[in-house]
Amino acid sequence: MESDCIACTAGTLLKHHLRSPNRAVTLRRHGGPGTGVLSRRGIMDPVNLLIDQATADDVERLAELAAITFPLACPASSRPEDIEHHIATELSPVRFRQHLADPGKTLLCLSDGNRLIAYSMLIDGEPADGGVRSSLSTFPTIELSKFYVHPDHHGRGQATLLMQATLETAAQKGVSAVWLGTNDENHRAVRFYEKHGFTKVGVKTFRLGAGVENDFILELTFPERS
């Protein structure tokens, strides 16, 4: 993704995609319905994609997708019982319903109209963890807490679309930066985030069931707007 997409409005985002007529996408929440196209390795995909805010109707399929995708973000050394515990306690329909009820959280869903393909979650506010805060350079910031794409859709450009919409949503909230944590062995995710303008700024730990995993902290700073 070109960096000029990061803080652009829905209109310019759509125009940007229109320059490369490869893939149709509908960005429903951002500036109303419209069809654009996504350039990404020239892969043709006839499916119309929707990016929308999650609703109560999505919690079951969010939990299903989370159960499929969360293990993919864990290192091979993670204990299956810790992963299962995390899925059962943190990625259940009940938890997603709680996230939806929290005005400080924004859940975006990317679907083909029927099937949920990917989701992201932003959390407003400064990080509670002092170690994370001291690693970050730019405030106000927002946490990209979840970013998961169904494995059938990896490497197909859908992750980029969701990232663009997620960053656009963050920018519209008036923050100057976005931060996230990802496992330090999740090389694909690190590469993906770095491609989209994030840089490694520190490390933190992540409790996974009874275990503790090591995360990189990554930060993206929006260009200053004049």
Ligand SMILES: CC(C)(COP(=O)(O)OP(=O)(O)OC[C@H]1O[C@@H](n2cnc3c(N)ncnc32)[C@H](O)[C@@H]1OP(=O)(O)O)[C@@H](O)C(=O)NCCC(=O)NCCS
């Ligand atoms: C992380 C994720 C969102 C990225 O989406 P994606 O469609 O796979 O991303 P892309 O294919 O655009 O980019 C991945 C990059 O990593 C590279 N890559 C793939 N496997 C890799 C590996 N083992 N090591 C290093 N880089 C790797 C790809 O080649 C690509 O880089 P390139 O475009 O320069 O060739 C998606 O893979 C995913 O949902 N993974 C499982 C869940 C997860 O880990 N989420 C992040 C939690 S923090």
